[in-house]
Amino acid sequence: MPLRTDEDWRHGAVLLDSEHTRFALWAPDAYYVSVELEDGPSLAMLPQNNGWFVLELRCPVGSRYRFNIDDERQVPDPASRAQAGDVHAPSVVVDQAYHWEHPAWLGRPWHEAVIYELHVGLLGGYAEVEKHLSRLAQIGITAIELMPLAQFPGERNWGYDGVYPYAPQASYGSPEQLKHLIDTAHGHGLMVILDVVYNHFGPDGNYLGVYAKDFFREDLHTPWGAAIDFRRQEVRDFFIDNALMWLLEYRFDGLRLDAVHAINDPTFLQEFAHRVRQQITPSRHVWLNLENELNQASLLQQGFDAQWNDDGHNALHVLLTGEHDAYYADFAHEPTHKLARCLSQGFVYQGESNRHGHSRGQPSGHLPPSAFVLFLQNHDQIGNRAFGERLSQLCPAPALRAATTLLLLSPMIPLLFMGDEWAASEPFLFFTSHHGELADAVREGRRGEFADFPAFADEAQRQRIPDPNAQSTFDASRPSFAALSLDTDKGLDHQQWQALYQQLLDLRHQHIVPRLPDTWALGSQVLAEGAVTARWRMGDGSILRIDLNLGAQPVNIDADPLPSEHIIFASPSDAAELSRRGTLNPYTAIVSLTATDALEEQDDQ
Secondary structure (H helix, E strand, O other), X not given: OOOOOHHHOOOEEEEOOOOEEEEEEEOOOOOOEEEEXXXXXXXXXXXXXXXXXXXXXXXXXXOEEEEEEOOOEEEOOOOOOOEOOOOOOOEEOOOOOOOOOOOOOOOOOHHHOOEEEEOHHHHOOHHHHHHHHHHHHHHOOOEEEEOOOEEOOOOOOOOOOOOEEEEEOHHHOOHHHHHHHHHHHHXXXXXXXXXXXXXXXXXXXXXXXXXXXXXXXXXEEEOOEEEEOOOOHHHHHHHHHHHHHHHHHOOXXXXXXXXXXXXXXXXXXXXXXXXXXXXXXXOOOOEEEEOXXXXXXXXXXXXXXXXXXXXXXXXXXXXXXXXXXXXXXXXXXXXXXXXXXXXXXOOOOOOOEOOOOOEOOOOOOOOOHHHEEEEOOOHHHHHOOOOOOOHXXXXXXXXHHHHHHHHHHOOOEEEEEOOHHHOOOOOOOOOOOOOHHHHHHHHHHHHHOOOOOHHHOOHHHHOOOOOOOOHHHHHHOOOOHHHHXXXXXXXXXXXXXXXXXXXXXXXXXXXXXXXXXXXXXXXXXXXXXOEEEEEEEOOOOOEEEEEEEOOOOOEEOOOOOOOHHHEEEEEOOOHHHHHHOOEEOOOEEEEEEEOHHHHHHHHHO
16 A cells, blocks of 8 residues: 555554554654564564654554564554553554444533533543433533543553553543543533643653654753653644544544643644634534633634633632632732632733742733633642642631632633532542652652641651552542432532532523623622622623622622512522622622613613
8 A cells, every 4th residue: 555645644553444554653863663563573664754654554453563663662652542551551553433322413602611520530430430421411510521531650640641642541441432421421411521731741651752852842841841842843743633633533522721831832822723623613612721820811812712710719719718828829919809800801810920020911801701711629729739628628618609609600611620519528639650769759749849838847747648659549539429319417418519509500501601602791899808799791781790708707788789580699598688788798699680671770760
């Protein structure tokens, strides 16, 4: 069979038909590369321009293989579609064909998004995640977001130590089981988002530096080592093709790009969004979200739907807990004003200096509220705590209920972390399954991260921090969903939390979602410490207003009293009546929606 042209090459092993596979490896530092089949011969690959080695041969689905570099080292395929075990095991030729039960699924528009972040490993693998889909859809979730699946070393990991971005983690199940999970989710009306890591590789199992040093740039470093060199087209294609594989072959409905502030080439992100949008059928809804500490609002007008709003979380967390260590120090001064700015303009930091004296952010007030993903908790904000405590252990329950009301009924896009919806008490700890010197380094590095925290100033205190590599650390992080069915006071409390989430999400889908397109903020006002009022003009012209008091003291309200028929939710239930008397009690949230004609009638009176 004739070789294809260089622009047709894709990294890795691509099945051409039931019996033939094309292997392609970009190895500019290698003189000789061969494909070594586990049950067959070693076959020399043909060198091509620009450091490529390519070979097409008779090789059926399921074949295991490695690449031999200069007869000196055998390595897995960096674009392996599946691994026969761990990161050092052979790669496997995969048939990407799959019989979809819901081939007509086109997704859901972004304004309908209610996202539920989860860790596949803690729930027991792809097949076990499926068992939660019906309940989540019933509550009002519209999308699940899977923490990274790229093959990582060992069986336990958050996923951010992945080294083979194309290979779904083998310990979670097969590629076919992952597709079945996605297909089943679509049957429940759920989108599926994948968290992808394109800013670094994990520390164990990455052999790219052996034969493709140009994949990295030694003149520029990130917290994870030498930066990935996105100036190289081969490198850009490696990640863009990976994104297209997840979206086209696995039919994921969206991607969340981790820590793009560590990608030191803004043109890559622009090309990424353009090429993805170009390849997606216009009738499909595909969501592209960012995590970006730089608060680059400009990217949200260049093909990306939204950014995780860490600023909003941080302001809320300080108000709920009083904590101001580490990055919370940037929100310790006037946190209520910062929350008010978040509700009216999106980002809090829009060019102001942070605690390190560095300017951070771009103006964001011109963006719609749906450009920001708001959350009370996520994997980072829980898991980066020494003991992984959740808000249900850190703040009064009435305050958490009020903040949850804001989260689920504001025009921003809400994100929950698994267990939020029933106030899970289990921690979410940082866990890995490294061995030897790397395990020691990760353990000590984890404990060293907290050396500047007053609570861990003493070495003996830091030794109490759970060992990331211990099986017990992983086991302690499993949410105990059984608590939802226990007929005990504690179980009933969890059921009440889930009922609250369902009630609020019912209201969101009934009142907020249909009006969300073309919604714009009208401004916010600080009422007192911990208390704000915010207003938005919805797409149909109605006015959404949220009065929130996260403080422990009652607050006088100067705003116009709310007619009872305009209030769609109040927590606690008597809050609306008290507000009409000019008082906003502690730990209170009141949400109202006023139609344009009602506003005009008020003005006439």
